[in-house]
Amino acid sequence: MTDESKIQPILEIKNLTVDLPNDSDRIHAIEEISIYVDPCEILCLVGESGSGKSVTAFSVMGLLPKDQLTPSSGTIDLMGENLLEVSAKRLRELRGARMSMIFQEPMTALNPTMTCGDQINEVLVTHTSMNYAMRRAKVINILGQMQLTDLSSIADSYPHQLSGGQRQRIMIAMALVLDPVLLIADEPTTALDVTTQEQILRLIKEIQHNHETAVLFITHDFGVVAEIADRVVVMQAGRVIEQGPAKLVLKQPNSPYTKMLISSVPNFVSHCRPLTKNAPIVLATKNLCKTYVRRGLFQKTREIRAAHSVNLEIRRGATLGIVGESGSGKSTVARCIARLIDPTSGHIYLESYDIAQVSQNSLRALRSRVQIIFQDPYRSLNPRRTVGASIIEGLVNYGMSKKEAYNRACLLMPLVRIDPDVLNRFPHQFSGGQRQRICIARALAMEPDLIIADEAVSALDVSVQSQVLELLDDVRRRLNLAVLFITHDLRVAAQVCDTVAVMHRGEVVEYGEATRVFDNPQHEYTRALFAAAPGRGFDFANVSIST
Amino acid sequence: MTEGIEKIVPPAGSAYVVMRIAKICQQLTRNYSVMFGAIVLGFVIFIAIFAPYLDTMDPGAIDLAWRNNKPGVKHFTILPDGTVQEWTYRMGTDTLGRDTYSRVIYGAQVSLAVGFLVAMLSLAIGLVIGLVAGYIRWLDAIVLRLMDGLMAIPGILLAITMVSLVNASLLTLILAIAIPEIPRVVRLVRSIVLSIRDEPYVEAAVSVGTRLPMILLRHLLPNIVAPLIVMGTYICGSAILVEAVLSFLGVGISPETPTWGNIMAEGRLLFRIYPHNILFPGIFLAATLLAINMLGDGLRDTLDPRMRKRL
DSSP: TTTTGGOOOOOOEEEEEOOOOTTTTSSSEEEEEEEEETTEEEEEEEEOTTTTTTHHHHHTTTTTTTTOOEEEEEEEEEEETTTTTHHHHHHHHHHTTEEEEESOOHHHHTTTOOOOOHHHEEEEEEHOOOOHHHHHHHHHHHHTTOHHHHHHHHHTGGGGGSSSSHHHHHHHHHHHHTTOEEEEEESSSTTTTHHHHHHHHHHHHHHHHHHOOEEEEEEEEEHHHHOOOSSSEEEEEEEEEEEEHHHHHHHHSSSSHHHHHHHOOSSSSSSOOOOOOTOOEEEEEEEEEEEEEOOOSSSSOOOEEEEEEEEEEETTTOOOEEEETTTTTTHHHHHHHHTTSOSSSSOOOOOOTEOOOHHHHHHHHHHHEEEEOOOOOSSSSSSSOOHHHHHHHHHHHTTTHHHHHHHHHHHHGGGGGGGGGGGGOGGGGOOOHHHHHHHHHHHHOOSSSSSEEEETTTTSSSHHHHHHHHHHHHHHHHHOOEEEEEEEEHHHHHHSSSEEEEEEETTEEEEEEHHHHSOOOSSHHHHHHHHHHHTTTTOTTTOOOOO | OOOOOOOOOOHHHHHHHHHHHHHHHHHHHHOOOHHHHHHHHHHHHHHHHHHGGSSSSOOOOOOOOGGGGGTTTEEEETTTSSOEEEEEETTTTOOOOHHHHHHHHHHHHHHHHHHHHHHHHHHHHHHHHHHHHHHHHHHHHHHHHHHHHHSSSHHHHHHHHHHSSOOOHHHHHHHHHHHHHHHHHHHHHHHHHHHHHTTTTHHHHHTTTOOOHHOOOOOIHHHHHHHHHHHHHHHHHHHHHHHHHHHHHHHHSHHHHHHHHHHHHHHHHTTOTTTHHHHHHHHHHHHHHHHHHHHHHHHHHHHHGGGGGGG
């Protein structure tokens, strides 16, 4: 650290420890961490959930929840001022003027009852003595820097009238309007679609360059790190595991933990798997349509085409991926196939039987053959029932005795690598990854022909994600299942899918073998989507560990 | 990467349930408003059950020679065998010479019966309607408009109408008080069902072929029990009050039945001279209502902390 010592860092955190409340699973939220941010650099703080990266950011801003998290030792120096010792009044002055923060979800971080312009204006009213005309000009000016168009109408719109990307730009504008020296970005692109994420990342980088702002960028995504970071700090369980220049850390990580994290990121290269061309088709859809009709007594009838004319085929033992951004209709298709919602028109052939329009009663006999795994493992198990009861529920529904079903569940548990002894525990006693494996066990217990994984790994940390993916693949191979894999994450799709369907605004725009689609995308939307994937040029799986 | 089977340490399910119940009980005993409410309510229940053994006389016995006595007046009766029986009117007598103390004690029976039965009845009916309305979409609009209609009529007015249409027995009174309470229960149950019906675990149950009644019973009902208990205490309290109001207005149970409302109605005419006929039943009524409401508040805070701001 000899060469850096010449430049005075903007932010320097030394030996910071933040205590957790007494009944928590560990004593400190963060323990003895020391990091610094130099002028004009983007420092990425990376870690899995619970690693303490957000706590670090919040303690800099002085936004830790009082009485629950208290910094017990260490210093946070912002240009020579210790933020832990300044008065509440001074801290208020510093926030916005010297340092500012952007949050993960712009919809909840913006006030829904104020126009965007007014919200930026409020910052100026609080911190400056400009008159109205000057403030208005400043607001329009900063919005212009955010590469927004039609500035005055955007300034006069309410947050809900804008898109997610526009809202995040408003947040950044609000944070930067007073030219702070430090910008803290807490997972600012996690809630956004890939194409929007790419634009926002580019914007942050550009603005950082123009305004010479130091950026503390918090993320869990190594793709984003590869895209944006100058330097990287890796955190695990409240401690700094590794820090250094981005290129070095990504290519030759020092610690095994960093290496594990990086190599867990699926590669953006499609794998080659011999296609089972003549395996029987398990499920096929023909012209599947779902239209939501909103009918109000006093309103015009509105129609939303969530899925339009979708034709897909899944063969036994193969994985079909549906990729697309939010609102593209991929989940609608999955839920139609599982018949959790009724399709408007079209056919769904389960082997040769059309299940698209069958009645609820005849559907019940077929339910066991298509099983679905949901995104959020914390909500897909009933918190008031033991996991065993959840797993055997389906079997008992189809007339198996409880005892027999329980024995079956016990036989199944080693397959998902969970001890059968824990079947009488409740869901909250398990971690996210374990719960998702329990959900897989619940689906497998029904002996389905087709498993639908609806964003099944999206809520998990990368290391857990790779375990669950590997497990799903293992199960698919052993039981010769067909899998319909819904994801927004192109890396994951590249890793697991044999065939891929790309959806955009309710329609399948590209459909074919995964290798073909990934190597040679035909449709322009597919190309735009692939080009936007963060860190696409980086080969994550083959990092070496430096000794 | 974990290849093998993972071992998990926390306690098994059944032990966990026992632990959880023990913890809730411990929290309840620490909650002052629960303890106060339970003790006072327990006392009222005690006097209602043991009314005949608490040195009371027949609450309907009229003694015109001893009308309008103030509390503490002693009454002597010479029995046929010559012995003298002494009797103290602890709370005085009313305009017909009935012992107010005995009437107040017996009055607890009617009040509590009305409170509990109304709560049970409106919760049971409201729960069924609310579950069905919340889960079956097309029924929702119909049921809700019916409930809105019911809510538009003032509860007491509806009760008065019902009691005057059919003769005023305890059963019709209970029905008359319970029906206006139902829409509130339906709205509560429905709102909880709506917030839970789209949870992935309910959808997961659908996709493993669970039938509708089982989904309602297994996955939705357990989430409703705690708020429903809390709601029940409020309904119980308001039912006791409505019964007293109806009796006071003279449209409740027939005036010879001792209820707190009837006693107060009786004492209304001579209130300035003999306030005791309103004072004592009033104290019992107020204490009981306070106890029930405090019990409800305490239960709500312990059983369902999220509800704290909702009601």
